[in-house]
Amino acid sequence: MWNQTEKPVPIDPSQVVVGLYVWLDVSWNEHPFLCNRFKVGNAGQIAAIQACQVAGKLYYFPDRSATLPLPLTGSAVPTGKPEDRDVVAEARDPQDAAACAGRADDPSGEVATSERCAEVAREKQLKEERRRRQQEVAARAERAWECAARVTREAMIQMPHSPKQAGAKLLGLSEDIASRIAQGQEVALRLIGDKGDEGPQFHALNVMTLSVLLGRAAGLDEGQLAELALGTLAHDIGKAQIPAHVLKTRNRSRYEEDLYRRHGAYGVELAAVSGAFAPSALAVIADHHEYLDGNGWPTGKRNPGLAARIGALVNRYDRLCAPESPDRDALMPTAALARLFRVESARFDQRLLSMLIKLLGVYPPGTIVRLSDESHGLVVAPGKDSLRPTVLVYNPEFAKQDAPTVDLAEVDELKVEEALQPASVPPSILHWLKPRERLSYFFSSETK
Structure with missing residues (x-):
């Protein structure tokens, strides 16, 4: 867990070794890494740090590091807060640490060669281009949602007094969504940004989105997907x-429960x-x-x-994550799936x-x-590999809507x-x- 009171210790780039948890106190676009704070994992990252202009702006966190920095050599002196400048750690095993550092055989002692600097510049540019593309995809999904x-x-409000007009609206929307999902080459479920409204359209769109994606996986054709979209x-x-x-x-009387259970027939x-x-x-x-068990x-x-069957399953999942009654606790998505699999x-x-999971x-x-790398994030889209989703990484340098996401x-x-x-996440993070109590999903797609 992130220790808010942990004190960062200034170090020189020449001291960096694999296993240090470092902080580059520079703007996100001044380095090629996904985050400003991360645990150094390989020699390539060390070389990139040393090629960036981070002298005097580089720190490490002892409690989050697996090793100690290399000792200072030559005239290199870490800078930072005056009271921290006397904190200079020695490597536990200088020979092993030097090997981890992956230093180039350069008689002049220069690690950040011009070639490496050019490579870092390209990586920074590619990183920013990826962020812009990610923002564009997310923005398209948000606008469609x-x-x-x-x-x-509008249709829900209109349905009781003008059912034909309301039905036509829902039918048109369902056919459009089914067409885009059926014809999309790449269709990804996406978490939509924070919304202030809490109307019934949240649950309806969640159930529809997950149901149509599940129906596509189950082999339904475009016409069947449109019917599924409309029903959900x-x-x-x-x-x-x-x-x-x-x-x-939450606790209805028998009369209230009987009345509640008529909403399907009324619909x-x-x-x-x-x-x-x-x-x-x-x-x-x-x-x-x-339910298939007759209950x-x-x-x-x-x-x-x-x-x-698709609608019942997805409806239950979304209600576990966002209960209708404010007196019921919302489950986190992983806990909701676990309950469906283990209990229900x-x-x-x-x-x-199995397909939903x-x-x-x-x-x-x-x-x-x-x-x-010890960073925190919020999953915004599942990946093709269920263990490697797309994650919005915590980065206080950005507003949440502008922050980069990482496709693992x-x-x-x-x-x-x-x-x-x-409850286990630091309050600032x-x-x-x-993370919303009421999660909102939609999809992004690329046509063939």
Whole structure:
């Protein structure tokens, strides 16, 4: 865990060895690394540090380091706070440390050659270009989410009194989303940025997004995906007929529970009047609380159709992460998946549950993680390798929306060490990461 009181010790670039946890007290764009603070992992990183203009701005943290710096040689003198300048550590094993440093055979003692400096400049440029591309992809997904959220909210408000118009809006949105996901060469689930609104469109879009991505993995064609999208978008429209206090109550009376359990039937009535819903979409609305073990409701059906099975599974996952009642605790994504797998798996289609776990990855979007360089981050997208997601890395130099993300599949030397509970994360880092109690998902895609 990050020690807020730990004192950084100034060192000279010539003292850097593998295993030091260093801090480059310069702007993010003045070096080629993903973070300003990291544990040095190889000789290439040492050479890059020594090629950067960090003399007098380089520190290490003793408690987070696996070794000690090399002793000072020649005229090199670390600079920093005056009271720290007498702190000069000796290497535990100078011979081994020198080998780790990976110094070039240069009679003049110069490590940062002009060639290496040019390489570092190229790496810095590539790093900034990657950040810009990442921001563009995230911004496109955010804009698409905002458009979909607006249409969904308008349709939900409109459905009770103008079901045909509302149904047409939802049908158009569903067909568009299904087309983009079905035809996308690369489709990635993404965590959407912080939102102030807490309307029902959050849950509807989450369930729709995960369901259509799961349906694509299950082999549904574009038309079937469109029906699935429509049913999952509208799966809770019947709740417009239920009093708000009944929806939010954790411990309902028998009468209130019976009323609550009618929202599927109310939704089917509204959807049928709209004329926009195919039978499989209506089945999602009717059966999204039915379970394969017969313990679901409203009828205890054991054999709901594929679209309804997908909707039921995804609806349950999102409600574990974002309960309807404010009196229930929200689970972190990893804990929600673990509960589905270990406690509730009999309720669901095992093939679909395995696909959902693969889709979300070992570290689903919204998971706080500690990386192998000791930095903290927030998973924003699962990767092709479930162990190597895309992570927004904590960097207080940036506002959260401008900070770089790291696709761990592209960075061999970096990996997730563990998923963290918010309570174990330092408050300053948690405040910057801002993991939402209500997670919002959408997708980004590249067409063929």
